[in-house]
Amino acid sequence: MDFEFLSQTFVALLPGIPVTLELATLSLMLGAGLALAFAVVRVRRLRPLNWLVIGYVYVFRGTPLLVQLFIIYYGLAQFPEIRSSFAWTYLREPYWCALLALALNTAAYGSEILRGALLSVPRGQIMAAQACGMSGFLLFRRIVFPIALRQALPAYGNEFILMIKATSLASLVTLADVTGIAARIIAETYRPVEVFVAAGTIYLAISYGLILLVRVAETRLNPDRRDPAPVAGVGAARKEVTP
Amino acid sequence: MKVTRLTQGTAAALIALCAHTFLPAQLQAQEKSWDTIRIATEGAFPPFNLTRQDGTLDGYDVDLSNALCERMKAKCTIIAQPWDGIIPALNAGKYDAIVAAMSANPERAKVVSFTIPYAAGGVTFLTSKDNSLADVPYVDTLIRLQDPKDADKLKAALAELNTAFAGKVAGLQASTIATEFFHKYLPDVKIREYKGNEAELDLAAGRVDMIMASLMYLSDLVKQDGRENLVLFGPRFGGGLLGQGAAIAVRQDDDALREKLDAALEELKADGTMKEISMKWFGFDVTP
Numbered sequence: 001m002d003f004e005f006l007s008q009t010f011v012a013l014l015p016g017i018p019v020t021l022e023l024a025t026l027s028l029m030l031g032a033g034l035a036l037a038f039a040v041v042r043v044r045r046l047r048p049l050n051w052l053v054i055g056y057v058y059v060f061r062g063t064p065l066l067v068q069l070f071i072i073y074y075g076l077a078q079f080p081e082i083r084s085s086f087a088w089t090y091l092r093e094p095y096w097c098a099l100l101a102l103a104l105n106t107a108a109y110g111s112e113i114l115r116g117a118l119l120s121v122p123r124g125q126i127m128a129a130q131a132c133g134m135s136g137f138l139l140f141r142r143i144v145f146p147i148a149l150r151q152a153l154p155a156y157g158n159e160f161i162l163m164i165k166a167t168s169l170a171s172l173v174t175l176a177d178v179t180g181i182a183a184r185i186i187a188e189t190y191r192p193v194e195v196f197v198a199a200g201t202i203y204l205a206i207s208y209g210l211i212l213l214v215r216v217a218e219t220r221l222n223p224d225r226r227d228p229a230p231v232a233g234v235g236a237a238r239k240e241v242t243p
Numbered sequence: 244m245k246v247t248r249l250t251q252g253t254a255a256a257l258i259a260l261c262a263h264t265f266l267p268a269q270l271q272a273q274e275k276s277w278d279t280i281r282i283a284t285e286g287a288f289p290p291f292n293l294t295r296q297d298g299t300l301d302g303y304d305v306d307l308s309n310a311l312c313e314r315m316k317a318k319c320t321i322i323a324q325p326w327d328g329i330i331p332a333l334n335a336g337k338y339d340a341i342v343a344a345m346s347a348n349p350e351r352a353k354v355v356s357f358t359i360p361y362a363a364g365g366v367t368f369l370t371s372k373d374n375s376l377a378d379v380p381y382v383d384t385l386i387r388l389q390d391p392k393d394a395d396k397l398k399a400a401l402a403e404l405n406t407a408f409a410g411k412v413a414g415l416q417a418s419t420i421a422t423e424f425f426h427k428y429l430p431d432v433k434i435r436e437y438k439g440n441e442a443e444l445d446l447a448a449g450r451v452d453m454i455m456a457s458l459m460y461l462s463d464l465v466k467q468d469g470r471e472n473l474v475l476f477g478p479r480f481g482g483g484l485l486g487q488g489a490a491i492a493v494r495q496d497d498d499a500l501r502e503k504l505d506a507a508l509e510e511l512k513a514d515g516t517m518k519e520i521s522m523k524w525f526g527f528d529v530t531p
Binding site for chain 2: 074077078083092094172174183184186187188190191192
């Protein structure tokens with residue numbers, strides 16, 4: 001292993017990190033929004049929307065992300081109607097195509113995670129809230145959603161990490177993310193080992209940061225599951241909740 | 244560099260070990276005298292090499308490989324390998340030779356050995372008829388990059404291209420001489436790099452304004468059904484970093500194989516077999 005080349009490659013790959021992070025963040029945010037809407041439709045069984053969502057999830061979970069990306073990028077471009085439409089302003093750019101494919105894909109997986117989480121909210125807690133006079137959106141916002149979020153977080157954390165890695169497919173539609181730059185360096189140097197090791201390290205570091213973030217979020221959302229703190233800490237925490 | 248060789252050596256040793264364990268004994272004995280040769284091609288660059296719908300490989304490279312093997316009295320297997328990993332896999336010992344319209348350029352010659360060229364035509368540009376680049380005329384004389392006689396022509400051509408390419412995007416296949424050409428001679432032009440030849444799809448879709456590739460490949464492409472909208476334009480370049488033409492690549496320590504291939508290529512050139520295969524696939528003679 002040539003360490004000088006390895007470190008040069010590492011530096012050369014750094015400009016790809018913002019692209020990778022941006023793609024992952026935006027697609028996860030868009031995807032999570034869609035996923036929540038889809039999950040509510042599924043849980044509430046809002047027909048005919050419910051059937052549409054079931055079909056959507058089936059298609060997007062049942063086909064490879066690469067195929068979805070190629071259909072959106074190369075497939076849609078085949079139709080002159082699309083090329084002359086307003087949508088072409090966005091679909092022309094590889095960036096938006098990649099973002100769309102990633103967001104639609106994660107929305108399908110995310111909606112199933114959130115549906116499971118919504119269904120796991122104990123009936124008794126909902127009834128208790130109703131007894132206090134809450135209903136509709138207020139009940140959802142104050143009781144159902146926070147509890148469901150807690151349930152969903154570990155599984156959704158998985159989805160975060162999967163999406164970070166899935167962004168690497170964007171390089172196949174010419175985007176210069178970490179993998180895209182890596183492919184370019186390999187094309188110029190014919191040295192795949194060092195380049196892929198460097199690229200892998202970057203993904204590993206991003207994933208590690210994400211794992212930490214999810215863990216912090218989990219602890220914050222589940223005060224009851226926090227590690228037993230020193231006695232003084234427990235006292236302090238109690239003081240806060242005592243009216 | 245030294246350390247890398249060591250890594251490559253280790254990888255080769257590991258692969259050799261695997262081969263030793265899994266290959267039948269008689270096959271191993273044969274490989275040293277090059278009675279059996281494993282050849283890789285891309286299978287996606289017609290008419291040089293292509294994959295038929297039933298999965299079999301065909302094209303100029305494949306016919307030439309078969310003719311070479313017949314001449315060398317060797318038993319050959321030809322496999323398809325994606326372009327972007329074709330050189331690393333050769334050096335890792337996955338096969339022994341690459342016959343894939345690969346231009347023998349200095350950059351590649353650092354990592355592999357090339358035979359004498361077996362096809363030459365230079366590289367040129369392709370755009371669609373509704374693009375303003377189609378107004379740049381196609382010039383059918385080869386400009387040699389490092390030939391002092393062509394220096395003025397090169398300068399004039401590059402100046403013209405730089406003006407014409409303002410605000411345009413080129414779609415290029417990664418790790419080809421075309422990409423190197425743009426990096427060195429047209430560094431200000433925006434390029435997008437593709438894994439295979441998907442740049443053609445994006446040219447048709449209007450995402451890129453032009454592609455650059457071997458004339459032999461492009462002149463066949465424009466003749467195909469449904470490509471009536473594509474047109475060649477601009478000058479034709481060769482030599483220098485673009486190489487002297489397409490050649491067969493082998494590992495740098497396989498001199499015996501390279502010499503054997505060189506001799507067989509000379510024979511095919513001399514007796515007209517190469518021309519015959521060329522006429523079949525290109526309709527014109529690409530013999531260098």
